[in-house]
Amino acid sequence: MATEVRVPTLGESVTEATVATWFKKPGDAVAQDEMLCELETDKVTVEVPAPAAGTLSEIVAAEGETVGVDALLANITEGAAGEAPKAEAKPAAKEEAPATAPAGGGESVDVMVPTLGESVTEATVATWFKAVGDTVAADEMLCELETDKVSVEVPAPSAGTLTEILAPEGATVEASAKLAVISSGGAAAPAPAKAAEAAPAASTGKDVENAPSANKMMAEKGLTPSQVMGTGKDGRIMKEDVQKAASGAAPAPAATAPAPSAPRPPSSADDAAREERVKMTRLRQTIARRLKDSQNTAxxxxxxxxxxxxxxxxxxxxxxxxxxxxxxxxxxxxxxxxxxxxxxxxxxxxxxxxxxxxxxxxxxxxxxxxxxxxxxxxxxxxxxxxxxxxxxxxxxxxxxxxxxxxxxxxxxxxxxxxxxxxxxxxxxxxxxxxxxxxxxxxxxxxxxxxxxxxxxxxxxxxxxxxxxxxxxxxxxxxxxxxxxxxxxxxxxxxxxxxxxxxxx
Missing domain, CATH: 3.30.559.10 (Chloramphenicol acetyltransferase-like domain)
Incomplete structure (x- = not known):
C-alpha cells in the first residue's frame, strides 16, 4: 500500500515553497513522523514528517524545485513488502567486500550527515576522530563537518565498531549522505587489520591528527610516524617534518656531492619542499567569495x-x-x-x-x-x-x-x-x-x-x-x-x- 507525502499548509498568504533538503533517499526505511525533507518559503522553513512508516519508494519533487500547497512530494510504500527490495540489494553490495560479510550476527548501522541548517546543502569533512576498526560508544563524536558558516559534530548513532569510512577528510558531502558504517555486533575483527594495511601512516598512536599531506608523504617515503619528529601543534607531524626526516635518513648521497662549498642557485623545487598546501575551509571560501562579490556588485x-x-x-x-x-x-x-x-x-x-x-x-x-x-x-x-x-x-x-x-x-x-x-x-x-x-x-x-x-x-x-x-x-x-x-x-x-x- 502506497502513502502519498504532500506539501503541508505553509501559512497565511504563502502559496509555494522550495524543496531545500531531502534527509532520506529512495529505498530508505522511514518511521512515522520521522522528518523526510525541509521546505523553504519566503519567511520560514517547514519540516515535512512521514505520514506513515514504511520505505521511501519515490521522490517526486527534487531539491531546488518549487512546489505549491498540497503538491505531491514523494511516495511511501507501507508494510514489509516495501522493505523487500532493500533486503535483496544488501547481498549484492556485500559481495564486493567479503571481508566484512561474516559478521556473525552483527548489525550494520549507517552514519549519515545530520541536518546542516537552513539553506545549507553540503559540507566538507574536516576531521575524523576515529579510525576504521575503532570501538565507539553511542553518541561519541565520530567526525566534524564544516559548512559555509558553522561546524557540525557527528555523533555515533549506536555503539559498536567503525567498519568503514565512506567520506574521508577533505571530501565534500551533500545533506543526508552516508559518512560511515558501524557494526553493532562483535565480529568486525578483520577491519582493523585491513585499515592498518591500507593506511599505515594514518595511525600515529597519538591523540592528534597529522597533516594529510604529511601522511601521504610518509607513505611515499616509506617512513613511519615514529621516525618523524612533529613540530606542529601538540606534536602534529607536518609535511616539512617528513621532508627533514627523509633527507636525514639518507645522508650518504649528500656527502658525496663534488663541490659542497659551491653556492647552488635556488630552484622552485627547493621552495616547494618548504611549502605546505592546505585546502581552504568552506568558511574561508565563503568569506572570499562574498567579499569579492561585494566589491564587484556595490x-x-x-x-x-x-x-x-x-x-x-x-x-x-x-x-x-x-x-x-x-x-x-x-x-x-x-x-x-x-x-x-x-x-x-x-x-x-x-x-x-x-x-x-x-x-x-x-x-x-x-x-x-x-x-x-x-x-x-x-x-x-x-x-x-x-x-x-x-x-x-x-x-x-x-x-x-x-x-x-x-x-x-x-x-x-x-x-x-x-x-x-x-x-x-x-x-x-x-x-x-x-x-x-x-x-x-x-x-x-x-x-x-x-x-x-x-x-x-x-x-x-x-x-x-x-x-x-x-x-x-x-x-x-x-x-x-x-x-x-x-x-x-x-x-x-x-x-x-x-x-x-x-x-x-
Whole structure:
C-alpha cells in the first residue's frame, strides 16, 4: 500500500515553497513522523514528517524545485513488502567486500550527515576522530563537518565498531549522505587489520591528527610516524617534518656531492619542499567569495571621521561597577556604538536599506550585525531589533553571540537578516581601515584603536583619546551627503552621550 507525502499548509498568504533538503533517499526505511525533507518559503522553513512508516519508494519533487500547497512530494510504500527490495540489494553490495560479510550476527548501522541548517546543502569533512576498526560508544563524536558558516559534530548513532569510512577528510558531502558504517555486533575483527594495511601512516598512536599531506608523504617515503619528529601543534607531524626526516635518513648521497662549498642557485623545487598546501575551509571560501562579490556588485565608497572618546570613557568608568552589579554584564563600548548607529540610522534611513532589483527596500527596524573574529574566520552574528534594546540587553546579546561564535556554535539563522554591520578592528590594534560591505546591506561602520593624540580645543592643545571612524557605503543608494551626515551623527552621539537620552 502506497502513502502519498504532500506539501503541508505553509501559512497565511504563502502559496509555494522550495524543496531545500531531502534527509532520506529512495529505498530508505522511514518511521512515522520521522522528518523526510525541509521546505523553504519566503519567511520560514517547514519540516515535512512521514505520514506513515514504511520505505521511501519515490521522490517526486527534487531539491531546488518549487512546489505549491498540497503538491505531491514523494511516495511511501507501507508494510514489509516495501522493505523487500532493500533486503535483496544488501547481498549484492556485500559481495564486493567479503571481508566484512561474516559478521556473525552483527548489525550494520549507517552514519549519515545530520541536518546542516537552513539553506545549507553540503559540507566538507574536516576531521575524523576515529579510525576504521575503532570501538565507539553511542553518541561519541565520530567526525566534524564544516559548512559555509558553522561546524557540525557527528555523533555515533549506536555503539559498536567503525567498519568503514565512506567520506574521508577533505571530501565534500551533500545533506543526508552516508559518512560511515558501524557494526553493532562483535565480529568486525578483520577491519582493523585491513585499515592498518591500507593506511599505515594514518595511525600515529597519538591523540592528534597529522597533516594529510604529511601522511601521504610518509607513505611515499616509506617512513613511519615514529621516525618523524612533529613540530606542529601538540606534536602534529607536518609535511616539512617528513621532508627533514627523509633527507636525514639518507645522508650518504649528500656527502658525496663534488663541490659542497659551491653556492647552488635556488630552484622552485627547493621552495616547494618548504611549502605546505592546505585546502581552504568552506568558511574561508565563503568569506572570499562574498567579499569579492561585494566589491564587484556595490559602488562602494568610504568616508572617514574621528571621535573624541573622553565622555564615553568617563561615563563608562563612573557606572561600570553599578552596571555590572545590577545587570550581571560588563559595560563596554559596543553598546554605545550600537545605540549611536541606531540613532543615526533613523535620520539617514537609506544606510539601513538595501537594493532589490530596481526597488529600494527600507527597513523600519535595525538588525545589527556585529563582526567577530574566530579561529576559523570572520563571522557576523546578528542582534535582532537592536533599536528596541537597552544598553544592558545589547551588552548581554553581544557577549552571548561572541562566545557562541568563538565556540563555533552559531546557527545559520543567527547570522542572517542583518540590516547594518559594525566591525571593530581596534581590538587588534588597527588605527585606520576601509571595511567591506556585508551584502545586501548598504552600510558598515568600522571602529578602530583608541589612541591619545594632541587636539586643538578652545585655542589650547590638549591630549584626548581619539578614534578614527570609517563608514563604507553603497553609493548606488546612499549619497555622499547621507553618508557624511550619518557619520557626523554617530560622532556627536558619542562625544555627548546625553544626546542619546534626549533623542537629539
Amino acid at each position: 559602488a562602494m565608497l568610504t568616508t572617514y571621521n574621528e571621535v573624541d572618546m573622553t565622555e564615553v570613557m568617563a561615563l563608562r568608568s563612573e557606572y561600570k561597577d553599578l552596571f555590572l552589579k545590577k545587570h550581571g554584564v560588563k559595560l563596554g563600548f559596543m553598546s554605545f556604538f550600537t545605540k549611536a548607529c541606531v540613532h543615526a540610522l533613523k535620520e539617514v534611513p537609506e544606510v539601513n536599506a538595501e537594493i532589490d532589483g530596481t526597488d529600494v527596500v527600507y527597513k523600519n527596524f535595525v538588525h545589527m550585525g556585529i563582526a567577530a573574529g574566530t579561529p576559523t574566520g570572520l563571522v557576523v552574528p546578528v542582534i535582532r531589533d537592536a533599536d528596541a534594546m537597552s544598553f544592558a540587553d545589547i551588552e548581554k546579546a553581544i557577549a552571548e553571540k561572541g562566545a557562541r561564535a568563538r565556540d563555533g556554535k552559531l546557527s545559520m539563522a543567527e547570522m542572517q537578516g542583518g540590516t547594518f554591520t559594525i566591525s571593530n578592528g581596534g581590538v587588534y590594534g588597527s588605527l585606520m581601515s576601509s571595511p567591506i560591505l556585508n551584502p545586501p546591506q548598504s552600510g558598515i561602520l568600522g571602529m578602530h584603536k583608541i589612541q591619545d593624540r594632541p587636539m586643538a580645543i578652545g585655542g589650547q592643545v590638549v591630549i584626548r583619546p581619539m578614534m578614527y571612524l570609517a563608514l563604507s557605503y553603497d553609493h548606488r543608494i546612499v549619497d555622499g551627503k547621507g553618508a557624511v551626515t550619518f557619520l557626523v551623527r554617530v560622532k556627536e552621539a558619542l562625544e555627548d552621550p546625553r544626546r542619546l537620552l534626549m533623542d537629539l
